[in-house]
Amino acid sequence: MNGTWLTLFAVGAATFAYRLSCIEFGSNLEASVLGNPRVKRLLRFVPPAAFAALVAPAIVVRDGALVTNPLDPRLLAALVALVCALATRSVLLTLTSGMLALHAVRFLLGG
Amino acid sequence: MTRWNEFLLGVRRELPMQLGVVPFGMIYGVLAVQSGMSPLAAQLSSSIVFAGSAQLVIAQMLAAGGSPFVILLTAIILNVRHVLYSASLGPHVGRLPRRWRLALAYLLTDEAYAVAIGRYVETAEKPPQPDERHWHFLGAGLTLWSFWNASTLLGVTMGAQLSPAWGLDFAIPLTFVALLVPSLGDGPSRVAALFGAVASVVLVAVPLKLGLFCAMLVGIAAGAMWEVFMGGPKPSANPEGTRA
Numbered sequence A: 001m002n003g004t005w006l007t008l009f010a011v012g013a014a015t016f017a018y019r020l021s022c023i024e025f026g027s028n029l030e031a032s033v034l035g036n037p038r039v040k041r042l043l044r045f046v047p048p049a050a051f052a053a054l055v056a057p058a059i060v061v062r063d064g065a066l067v068t069n070p071l072d073p074r075l076l077a078a079l080v081a082l083v084c085a086l087a088t089r090s091v092l093l094t095l096t097s098g099m100l101a102l103h104a105v106r107f108l109l110g111g
Numbered sequence B: 001m002t003r004w005n006e007f008l009l010g011v012r013r014e015l016p017m018q019l020g021v022v023p024f025g026m027i028y029g030v031l032a033v034q035s036g037m038s039p040l041a042a043q044l045s046s047s048i049v050f051a052g053s054a055q056l057v058i059a060q061m062l063a064a065g066g067s068p069f070v071i072l073l074t075a076i077i078l079n080v081r082h083v084l085y086s087a088s089l090g091p092h093v094g095r096l097p098r099r100w101r102l103a104l105a106y107l108l109t110d111e112a113y114a115v116a117i118g119r120y121v122e123t124a125e126k127p128p129q130p131d132e133r134h135w136h137f138l139g140a141g142l143t144l145w146s147f148w149n150a151s152t153l154l155g156v157t158m159g160a161q162l163s164p165a166w167g168l169d170f171a172i173p174l175t176f177v178a179l180l181v182p183s184l185g186d187g188p189s190r191v192a193a194l195f196g197a198v199a200s201v202v203l204v205a206v207p208l209k210l211g212l213f214c215a216m217l218v219g220i221a222a223g224a225m226w227e228v229f230m231g232g233p234k235p236s237a238n239p240e241g242t243r244a
Helices: A003-024 A026-034 A037-044 A046-060 A073-088 A091-109 B003-034 B039-048 B052-063 B068-078 B081-093 B098-106 B110-122 B133-161 B168-183 B187-202 B207-229
Strands: none
Touching: A003 B039, A003 B052, A003 B068, A003 B081, A003 B098, A037 A046, A037 B081, A037 B207, A046 A073, A046 B081, A046 B110, A046 B168, A046 B187, A046 B207, A073 A091, A073 B168, A091 B003, A091 B168, B003 B039, B003 B052, B003 B110, B003 B133, B003 B168, B039 B052, B039 B133, B052 B068, B068 B207, B081 B098, B081 B110, B081 B133, B081 B207, B098 B133, B110 B133, B110 B168, B168 B187, B187 B207
């Protein structure tokens, strides 16, 4: 077994341990930590904070610098997708409108 | 809802996200092989690690001659956000039999988390009887696993024919835009999202992508503080309805 496989199994085990951590001890933790109303309140903010943090840099940061051009194709496409998401709540329509907008803007601006 | 109905609903809600997952899986497969991983290792990484960004980092660092220890360190920091997902879902699935806990933990990715937590939140007021929502989680997780592995295979076999000009990598953030919107139900949630977004941009240069995890913590703290300062938690429903 060489270094590549060793690395894969080590990272795999660590990732699985993360995912299992609070699930495995959930019933014990619930009585103490996870069942605490304050902790529950904090956990309520995991989805909005996590999804926003995953999205923002991918849209407004390119090659390590902030995107300042307001006509940037990805910026405009993300706005179109956001409006579509607000209006339709559909993952499918959000994705297609965003991708179509990206290529439309690139085509129009000759990017 | 029966188990089977919950399972199918989970599959159905996970499916649209595959528009973002499939290009990502293909890009990963192409890059992993290009960076010198054996096709078998590149493919099995999608089952062993099963976390896209960590897999990409492993492939790129192996190509750059990074030591296994540094790669491990990088990947475990990159994936630390999964502890938050685990904490978020723990109260819902922690009482299930062990085989369920192991299976669901293995399937707990960004995209599966989104669908699973969505189901628990939408039915929080009136949990279904009997509670078979873990089948919903399983359906979402297995769907993602299947598409991720199939698209990896596609990428590994098609090599360099995928054009970056298609901008397919952009589908990933778009997926999370779609997931973000329903989570913005009330004021504090919007504050959490706003601070999470700003912090992740400010912290983008922090090494090892540690900034991403810190930004999530900043967002969570900001939402909680806003709630406290604005007079304590409102009853879970938001008065204006579900629109953000």
